[in-house]
Amino acid sequence: MSHTRHTPHEGAPLRIAVVPDSFKGSAWAVDAAAAMEQGARAAFAGSGTPVEVDALPFADGGEGTLDALLGAWGTDARTADTTDALGRPVRARYGLSPDGRTGVIEAAEANGLPLVSDVPPRPLEATTRGIGPLAAALLDAGAEEILLCIGGSATTDGGAGLLTALGARLLDADGAELPDGGGALTALERLDLSGLDPRARTVRWRIACDVTNPLAGPKGAAAVFGPQKGATPDDVRTLDAGLNRLADVLARAAGTDVREIPGTGAAGGLPAPLVALLGAETVPGSRLVADVLGAEPLLARADLVLTGEGSFDGQSLSGKVVDAVRRLTPANTPVVVIAGSVSVPPERLRDAGITAAFSIARGPASLEHLREEVLPAITETALHCCRLFARRTF
Template sequence: MRVVIAPDSFKGSLPAAAVCAAIEKGVRRARPDAEVVRVPMADGGEGTLDCVMDATGGQEVSLEVTGPLRRAVSARYARSADGRSAVVELAAASGLPLVAPETLDPLRAHTRGTGELIADAIRRGAREVLVCVGGSASTDGGHGLLRALGFRFLADDGSELAEGGGALAHLARIDTDDVPDAVLRTRFRIACDVTNPMLGPDGAAEVFGPQKGASPAQVRQLDAALRRYADVLADRFGVRVHDLPGAGAAGGTCGGMVAALGAKPVRGCDLVAETVGLAEALTGADLVITGEGRLDRQSVSGKVVSAVARLARLAGAPAALAGQVVLPAEELHRAGLTAAFSIADGPRTLTEMTGAVEPLLSDAAEQAVRLRFG
């Protein structure tokens, strides 16, 4: 019996590799003789760097960069064995967890630190850079990232803009004279797990601004500033990102990179699946177990669970394990899942669930295997 375990992390509880280990423990209690294949997954946000590094044997590089509120932070990225490519996780340098809730500053938070990671990778010889966007603390359209790569953002009087999304309201033009040739020759891809445009009711400010501390008035201010930014990007680079699906990811960082760097957005979970060789791992599987902390509508529309289910449809019978299952059974089955199990063993608070994720995962996995194989 071959069981493939391919979950996302359980956000706030366990990274994907630890989720795999907990599930395997339950699988082996039910079937000690099972062939178990672990394939930790991610969707392009936090955790993607580790998944890619584990799968490719990349080298970790650590350095001090500018955090989202200008305080220095220690961050890391991965280089390939030959140094020609790199993987940068935006959350490592510009992520929301780096900002204490009481210090959230939605108008001034920026992505410069992520650009500093990219610049370091390019200086070391990288000519292909994958940027995993997700978990951003800012709504700056990625102009902090671009500033670190040599782009200059100028007001009408020629002065340089301050950092942060709020300053983009005063943007008049973008200067590229100081952008190194190496940056312009680099191929950029963006691992993205959302389809939100940059602007409007489904845009970066409206949807994601509040979680970064933006008040309703600040949301409107940021949306107007991003509109100005998108207009100037279109004038300077001939690329409209106003309504581009995914351009609103990471506070508009995806849109800024697409316009200024010619970056190509790719669905994060599909990219990770390809990189870690998920399709090959599923060959001959008798059971595929995937999951994440909360199984909801997003899970089956571009997240890890949907990617695993799609690839596993012909290979086995996927079963999703989640801290909370809130999606109707019909939608789960339509996504390719045979069954979904909540790991909850009774009424528990979120804190209690978080503290007991590993044994609860093992118990649920054991029951799923017994149900499938007796």
């Protein structure tokens, strides 16, 4: 992607963009952004250089995306009564943009592994049904678009539970409704979509998806991700057979073979029926968040960019927040990473277009201590980083 770098006019303020991810387990993105902004402003205090700081909490479409979007929007989380992946009552959060047009769901609020970690895994029965009430709440609120973040799932039901919660019926050869869970899909014969909420077809669905795994087969949802959710080899075979059966039935209903579409194996196949029946788009998570928050124009006009996360390592440069920020920033604009730990070698930083990376650790310290001091440490590190630029001509 090509960019034209913003160049300030004589006397124009220096523009600093602060675009961090959360520091996992230590600080939400909105708090990390506020801490970086505080440090940046302090660095230029008394320098004679006018400064404008744009703080934008960011996320990669996985855990923490809901909180990042709420922080950027300045709205509070809403809640709805629903069920976890095993059908037990839970109260889950979701979000709505200030204009009421865009809703966001973190599916793991209803079908996440942590919610069912207190009992032995039941991979054949785990269901996405609990996501339905969150989607219904957004439809009731008049949302025109639903952003669905699908990481951390405990399910491999091909989205069948969510489809059922939206009013569809999954039937066997005798016309009986199937029970919840991916294990039951081997008996699927047809879909009855007559009761499907019509609003589910008119709302725009965008799914944050950073994997390209197909729905079924050796690289599919059951084979690759099923064991992480407690599936035995026999369970994997059953689940994979069920997902193939679901693909056959969806193809008859919609004329689309989802087995040919990369990414439909994410989160236990959750995107499959949404893509086939509702026209859902799968989008890389960081790209989706950037689009929703308007990150690209903000970064395009910046003279200096601060980003960061808890652990800046090799994975950070493969579709995570730091990678997205660098790609969206003009090539000759300095990008500085502030992180809890930094393990990316200097030559890789250079190749990735990162100007510098700094750890917030002031010296030897326990992880517990770093977590307690994370926000002051982020502020102090941002201050020192920005002081390097305080007298620089941009």
